[in-house]
Each structure stands twice: as structure tokens, then as C-alpha cells.
Amino acid sequence: xxxxxxxxxxxxxxxxxxxxxxxxxxxxxxxxxxxxxxxxxxxxxxxxxxxxxxxxxxxxxxxxxxxxxxxxxxxxxxxxxxxxxxxxxxxxxxxxxxxxxxxxxxxxxxxxxxxxxxxxxxxxxxxxxxxxxxxxxxxxxxxxxxxxxxxxxxxxxxxxxxxxxxxxxxxxxxxxxxxxxxxxxxxxxxxxxxxxxxxxxxxxxxxxxxxxxxxxxxxxxxxxxxxxxxxxxxxxxxxxxxxxxxxxxxxxxxxxxxxxxxxxxxxxxxxxxxxxxxxxxxxxxxxxxxxxxxxxxxxxxxxxxxxxxxxxxxxxxxxxxxxxxxxxxxxxxxxxxxxxxxxxxxxxxxxxxxxxxx
Numbered sequence: 513x514x515x516x517x518x519x520x521x522x523x524x525x526x527x528x529x530x531x532x533x534x535x536x537x538x539x540x541x542x543x544x545x546x547x548x549x550x551x552x553x554x555x556x557x558x559x560x561x562x563x564x565x566x567x568x569x570x571x572x573x574x575x576x577x578x579x580x581x582x583x584x585x586x587x588x589x590x591x592x593x594x595x596x597x598x599x600x601x602x603x604x605x606x607x608x609x610x611x612x613x614x615x616x617x618x619x620x621x622x623x624x625x626x627x628x629x630x631x632x633x634x635x636x637x638x639x640x641x642x643x644x645x646x647x648x649x650x651x652x653x654x655x656x657x658x659x660x661x662x663x664x665x666x667x668x669x670x671x672x673x674x675x676x677x678x679x680x681x682x683x684x685x686x687x688x689x690x691x692x693x694x695x696x697x698x699x700x701x702x703x704x705x706x707x708x709x710x711x712x713x714x715x716x717x718x719x720x721x722x723x724x725x726x727x728x729x730x731x732x733x734x735x736x737x738x739x740x741x742x743x744x745x746x747x748x749x750x751x752x753x754x755x756x757x758x759x760x761x762x763x764x765x766x767x768x769x770x771x772x773x774x775x776x777x778x779x780x781x782x783x784x785x786x787x788x789x790x791x792x793x794x795x796x797x798x799x800x801x802x803x804x805x806x807x808x809x810x811x812x813x814x815x816x817x818x819x820x821x822x823x824x825x826x827x828x829x830x831x832x833x834x835x836x837x838x839x840x841x842x843x844x845x846x847x848x849x850x851x852x853x854x855x856x857x858x859x860x861x862x863x864x865x866x867x868x869x870x
Contacts, residue, residue, distance in 0.1 A: 539655070541580035548572050548666050550674045555663070562589045573678045575666075577650045579657045581607065594649060596642055597621070604651050607638040611739040613746045619644045620754055622682075622743055624689045625736040626658050629699040634729050636736050639689050643682045643754050650685055658688055679759045686744065687766045693737055693773040700730065700780050704787070711787060715794040723791060727784045734777055741770040808870060812860050816853045823849060 545556040545563040549572030556563045563576075576590070584605070591601045597616040603609050603623060613622040620643040628635045639658070642649040652658060662684050665673050673684070703726065711719055744767040748760055755763070823840065839845045864870050 539580055541578060541582055541586065542657075543586070544577045544579070544663075546575040546577070546663065546666065548575070548674050553666055553674070555667075562586060562593070572674070573646050573648065573681060575648045575650070575678075575681055577652075577657075577659055579652055580655070581653055582651065590649065594642070594644065594647060595619075596649065600640075600642060604640045607653055609638060611736070611743050613743045615750075615752065618754075620682075620747075620752055622686065622747070624686060624740055624743060626652060626654075626689050626692050627696045627733060627736065628654075628656070628692070629696040634696065634733050636733070639685075641682055641685055643678060645754065646678050648678050648681045648685070658692060659685060662688055676759070677756065679755045680762070682755075683759055683762045683766060686747075687762070687769065690740060690744070690766055690769045690773065693777075696733070697773065697776045697780060700726070701776075704780060704783050708783075708787060708790070711791050711794055715791055715798065719791060720788075723784065723787050726787075727781075730777065730781045730784055734774075734781065737770075737773060737777060741767065741774060744770050804869070808864055811864075812857050815856050815860070819849065819853055819856070 540559060543558045543562060545558075547554045547556075576594070578586070578590070582590070582604070587601050587605060590596060591598065595618075597619065600614070600616060600619075600621040603621070609623050611622075611624050613620065615621075622641045622643075624639045624641075626637045626639045628637070635654070637653040638651075640651040650659060662681075665671050665684070673680070707719070707722060707726065710716075711723075744763060747755065748763045748767055823837070825837070839849075842848070861870070
């Protein structure tokens with residue numbers, strides 16, 4: 513995940529100004545218009561263009577979803593047709609916004625972050641929702657549509673979804689975004705388990721950058737997911753004419769999901785922080801084991817070196833002195849010295865083993 517991926521207007525730009533997409537964000541945009549009621553659902557999909565005005569054949573809720581980064585022209589058309597506030601359009605255009613909720617004239621505007629885990633990295637896309645009377649507008653960047661399960665529920669004739677209003681649809685979209693955090697954190701949990709096992713069994717130099725990468729991803733993920741709890745809390749507690757009391761019950765459940773996500777995230781952050789200490793302890797223990805083996809080997813060779821040094825002195829040719837070294841002239845002197853050195857080495861190893869130093 514990038515440290516900073518928010519788009520900005522140049523300083524001094526008038527509020528509500530929209531701009532053309534940069535080449536990096538110029539990707540196909542899919543627009544889906546859904547009109548549903550208790551009895552029927554009608555779906556209209558276009559690419560890069562705004563569908564026709566809502567059909568009057570079905571009296572109910574209109575849901576317009578834009579997948580991808582919309583152009584300035586498309587945002588302008590949506591704003592004119594559905595009377596979206598210019599500041600809301602600006603926040604939709606400038607992705608990377610902090611999750612928040614705002615109340616405009618006869619509309620509620622909310623921004624959340626949609627996390628995805630891919631190849632050990634976290635990708636976060638901005639999801640923006642506008643709630644009006646009988647109307648929900650949703651915008652999400654990237655190529656994957658996170659709201660396809662909501663559409664599937666709408667198309668299920670046995671679902672009670674259709675009998676509820678636009679505020680319940682907003683809840684379903686927000687709940688889908690919040691629940692995207694669970695599979696991401698589950699992937700982090702598996703990665704942390706593998707990393708912990710690697711640290712305990714075979715720590716290496718490549719492990720340390722991996723630990724820092726996981727810590728970095730979790731910190732950035734927390735930065736994007738932590739404010740979502742405030743968004744749900746505001747929708748539950750603040751009085752909004754567009755949100756019914758029976759829908760607030762579901763929003764409270766969604767708020768509980770944000771708390772669970774943050775609890776898991778904080779747990780994994782603590783685990784990743786402690787892994788650095790585990791890594792340092794494992795490396796230190798491994799070094800101690802190596803040093804212990806080397807110390808034992810060096811200790812064994814100390815008396816052997818002493819013996820070899822003593823008998824390496826050139827006093828064997830001095831036959832006149834009673835203090836000469838008669839062992840140098842023995843017929844079996846060389847093998848006897850070898851047996852002595854082997855006996856000393858074996859005796860020291862037995863002593864170290866009984867002391868549990870080996």
C-alpha cells in the first residue's frame with residue numbers, strides 16, 4: 513500500500529472543481545442503474561456513459577453504481593441529474609479521502625475504504641455513497657465491483673431486501689464494505705503465523721524486511737479503517753430524516769463489525785510488533801548456540817595444544833642433563849602421546865555432557 517495516495521487540486525482551486533483523470537486512472541468505467549420495488553427489479557448497464565433516466569415502470573428505489581474512476585463529464589451529468597452537492601462530487605473525484613459522513617441538502621454523503629489483499633500487499637479503494645429520497649448513488653475505484661453480492665440479493669425474489677427503502681440499501685452497501693476487512697485480516701493472520709514459524713525455526717536476514725513490510729501494511733490499513741467506526745457511529749446516533757429507526761438497528765450491527773475489525777487489526781499489529789523482538793531473540797539464541805559449540809571445541813583443544821607445545825620443545829637431544837625429555841626418545845612415544853590426547857579429549861567431552869553443556 514502506498515504511504516500517500518490522495519489526489520489534490522492545486523492550491524487556490526475553487527471548491528467543487530472537477531478535473532480530468534490522469535493517465536494512470538484512465539480505465540474503463542462501468543455504470544449500473546438498478547430500479548427495484550417489492551415486485552420487480554430492472555437493471556441497466558452502460559460502459560463509460562450515464563444510463564437513461566430512471567424508468568417509471570417500477571415505483572421504488574433507484575440505485576446507480578459507478579465502478580471505476582468516473583470522468584469529469586460523467587460526474588457532472590450525475591450531479592445535475594440527481595442534484596448532488598458539488599463538494600460531494602469533489603470528494604468523489606479526489607480519491608484517497610479519509611472515511612467520513614456529511615449531511616447536505618436532502619442527502620447524506622458517506623466515504624469508506626475498501627481493502628483488498630493481493631500478493632502480500634494491501635490495496636485500498638475509496639467507496640463513496642450518496643443517500644437521497646428513494647435514491648442511492650455509489651462509486652468505487654478499481655476494477656473489482658464489491659457490491660455484486662448486494663445486486664444478487666436484490667435479484668433474489670425470496671429476499672426481503674426489496675420491501676425496504678433506500679436507507680436499507682445504503683446499510684447493505686456500507687456493511688459490504690466493512691466486511692471486506694475480515695478476509696484481508698484473515699490473510700494477514702495466516703501470513704503472521706507462517707512468519708512466526710519461520711522466525712522460531714530458521715530466522716534469516718530475509719525475515720527482517722518481511723517483518724517490517726507486514727508492520728507497514730498494518731499501520732497503513734489502520735489509518736484507512738479506523739475512521740470507519742466514526743462514520744457508522746455518526747449514522748447511528750445523529751438524527752437523519754432519510755434513515756429510519758428500523759434501519760438504525762442494522763447500522764448498529766454494522767458498527768459492531770467495525771469494532772471487531774479494529775480489534776483484530778490491533779491484535780495483529782501487536783503481534784507484528786512483538787515479532788521483531790522474537791526475531792532478535794531467535795538470532796541471539798542461535799548465536800549463543802554457535803558460540804557454545806565453538807567454545808566447547810576451543811576448550812577441548814586447549815589442553816591438547818598444551819601437550820603438543822610441551823613436547824614440541826627441542827630439549828630431547830640434551831642427554832647430559834637429568835632434566836631432559838626422555839619421552840622424546842621412547843620407541844612408542846608418539847602413539848602414547850596420541851592416546852593421552854584422545855583420553856583428555858574424551859574425558860572433557862564426558863564431563864561437558866554430564867554438566868549438560870553440550
